[in-house]
Amino acid sequence: MDNIKRSLKVALHGMDERSVRTMAMYLKGPCQGVAVVVDAPSAEIDIFDGDSITSKKLLTEYLAKSSVKPVIVLSLQNVYLDNVVSVKKPVKAEDMMGALAEVKARLELAARQEIKLSPVVSEPLINKEIVVKPTLKTYVINQDEQQTTKHQTAMQMNDAALNAYIGNVPGVDVNDPAQFAMAGYNPKDYFQGYMQSAINACQEKKEIMQLHSGWRPLILFPENHEIWLDADDKQLRAFASLKLDNPSGNKMSLSPINAPLPELINTPEKLHNMDAFIWKLACWTSKGRYPDSINIEQPVYLKNWPNFTRLLITPHAMRIAALLVREPRTLGDVARILNIKPQYVFVFISAACAVGLAGQARRAADVLVEPADIKPSQKQGLLGRIISKLRGSYA
Amino acid sequence: MSQYKIIFTGPVGAGKTTAINSISDVPPIKTDAAASDMTKSRKAATTVAMDYGIMNLVGGEKIHLYGTPGQERFDFMWDILVNGGIGLILLLDNTRADPFQDMKFFLEAFDKFITQTSVAIGVTQMDVSTTPTIDDYHLQLKELGITPPVFAVDARVKNDVSVLVQSLLFSLDPGLEEEA
Numbered sequence A: 001m002d003n004i005k006r007s008l009k010v011a012l013h014g015m016d017e018r019s020v021r022t023m024a025m026y027l028k029g030p031c032q033g034v035a036v037v038v039d040a041p042s043a044e045i046d047i048f049d050g051d052s053i054t055s056k057k058l059l060t061e062y063l064a065k066s067s068v069k070p071v072i073v074l075s076l077q078n079v080y081l082d083n084v085v086s087v088k089k090p091v092k093a094e095d096m097m098g099a100l101a102e103v104k105a106r107l108e109l110a111a112r113q114e115i116k117l118s119p120v121v122s123e124p125l126i127n128k129e130i131v132v133k134p135t136l137k138t139y140v141i142n143q144d145e146q147q148t149t150k151h152q153t154a155m156q157m158n159d160a161a162l163n164a165y166i167g168n169v170p171g172v173d174v175n176d177p178a179q180f181a182m183a184g185y186n187p188k189d190y191f192q193g194y195m196q197s198a199i200n201a202c203q204e205k206k207e208i209m210q211l212h213s214g215w216r217p218l219i220l221f222p223e224n225h226e227i228w229l230d231a232d233d234k235q236l237r238a239f240a241s242l243k244l245d246n247p248s249g250n251k252m253s254l255s256p257i258n259a260p261l262p263e264l265i266n267t268p269e270k271l272h273n274m275d276a277f278i279w280k281l282a283c284w285t286s287k288g289r290y291p292d293s294i295n296i297e298q299p300v301y302l303k304n305w306p307n308f309t310r311l312l313i314t315p316h317a318m319r320i321a322a323l324l325v326r327e328p329r330t331l332g333d334v335a336r337i338l339n340i341k342p343q344y345v346f347v348f349i350s351a352a353c354a355v356g357l358a359g360q361a362r363r364a365a366d367v368l369v370e371p372a373d374i375k376p377s378q379k380q381g382l383l384g385r386i387i388s389k390l391r392g393s394y395a
Numbered sequence B: 001m002s003q004y005k006i007i008f009t010g011p012v013g014a015g016k017t018t019a020i021n022s023i024s025d026v027p028p029i030k031t032d033a034a035a036s037d038m039t040k041s042r043k044a045a046t047t048v049a050m051d052y053g054i055m056n057l058v059g060g061e062k063i064h065l066y067g068t069p070g071q072e073r074f075d076f077m078w079d080i081l082v083n084g085g086i087g088l089i090l091l092l093d094n095t096r097a098d099p100f101q102d103m104k105f106f107l108e109a110f111d112k113f114i115t116q117t118s119v120a121i122g123v124t125q126m127d128v129s130t131t132p133t134i135d136d137y138h139l140q141l142k143e144l145g146i147t148p149p150v151f152a153v154d155a156r157v158k159n160d161v162s163v164l165v166q167s168l169l170f171s172l173d174p175g176l177e178e179e180a
Helices: A002-006 A017-028 A053-064 A093-113 A159-166 A177-182 A191-205 A233-240 A262-266 A274-286 A317-324 A331-338 A342-354 A364-368 A380-390 B016-023 B072-082 B099-109 B111-116 B134-144 B158-172
Strands: A008-013 A035-037 A045-049 A071-075 A084-088 A209-212 A218-221 A226-229 A253-256 A271-273 A300-302 A358-360 B004-009 B051-056 B062-067 B085-093 B119-124 B150-152
Touching: A008 A017, A008 A053, A008 A093, A017 A035, A017 A093, A045 A053, A045 A093, A053 A071, A071 A093, A084 A093, A159 A274, A159 A342, A191 A209, A191 A218, A191 A233, A191 A253, A191 A274, A226 A274, A233 A274, A271 A274, A274 A342, A300 A317, A317 A331, A317 A342, A317 B158, A331 A342, A342 A358, A380 B051, A380 B085, A380 B158, B004 B016, B004 B072, B016 B051, B016 B062, B016 B085, B016 B158, B072 B085, B085 B099, B085 B111, B085 B158, B099 B111, B099 B119, B099 B134, B119 B134, B119 B158, B134 B150, B150 B158
Parallel strands: A008 A035, A008 A045, A045 A071, A071 A084, B004 B062, B004 B085, B085 B119, B119 B150
Antiparallel strands: A209 A218, A209 A253, A218 A226, A226 A271, A300 A358, B051 B062
């Protein structure tokens, strides 16, 4: 009972309901009940979460007032403000209890001396521009959250779907090692190459530009990293596979545009993320071939994982990424280790090269040292069953 | 039968509860109900704040999906939580003041667990705040010497969460077979 009598009354600010509950438990349990959570008007001390944007704003506004209550701020960083005691996260019970003891001593001293704690000089806590959310977001599962987002989520396809979706090159068996030499293609011969050049030029100039291709209207937005194309996937796929010969010099051109086209405003569904667009375009152009800038006898690197939630996920793409991101390997080596058809490696590497994530390894060590085979996980069976579950192979 | 779990962590509001709900076969455990065996003197002080879901596999196996209590300050529970975990899903809120600081904080906090298993990072709220970009995250991670998967994720979209978890599993073992 004595402990309860001595408990400090604290109010919590900038925390969602769940955090408030958890904090109340924390003060009662690990902090041995040195403080209890009460409503703000009854509190002797105000405790702020110092890290979320909303709570920072609350704190800044609070400190700007002539408040006489001491403040404790819980933050990932040390906070140096008058009359503010900082507790660094992750909060340890002894730190929290120490801060409360310090504040309690201040309160007792203030009571004895009948002094008013000095108002805090307002000092903005936030250096970066504030983007205030209306409230702290509390994640409650309800139907309102089942909304769609602006960007399309990834399309994940299996082996059977790939050939139907990507197509193949007549007369070449890209999976036959004897025909690997004929399994390359030059992106510059196709729309893919023009698109890559157009994106580079547009990003360099940082201007909204239209690509004049003699085909469908296409506009590039470098700032938003988006492309607007007046064609559906079926039309784009057909155009992607056409070899474009321009011996007459009738080349595609780019020109700046000042005002968005009216049809663009009315058809936002035709906007694509640039990387997702180029990735998809490269898959359709590749048709299971590899870009001829890649020497298939030499290792290839993958800079980092592609943003797969926003890209077309071709069969085994995540496995290939997981393997290549560890160390460079030849395309044949990747196919051998993963026990998959080379066409899956080729199409992946075409897309990854197109968005600048993959390329030929140039370091001498990558060529001199043969990468080791991978060790299978001891939980391989279990992990495989989780993968199957996630892909909806069975309910 | 062994108990397997995947741990979801990240700052408050990053979407841990929503992500778990997206792939769980059972409705998320209500934290109020879970508090029934706790001290009942104050309701506000009795609620256990932990996210929990289950994925049922063929043959009766269950994968337990645990979300760490949202506040960074409750790390004393983390060691217990990760014991026996398959891997870590780190969700980051791109609208927070310094998502890189959040990322480094959680990567350091779970360093031992990540070293033993693997981590995949999902960045939420990218529709609201487009920066930092996914490339920016990779640059930061490169400085830390790691190359985990980093995806833009909408925690409400099952496929996004599914792809993120798959990437975690393939990071553990690229040799995992895919269903034809």
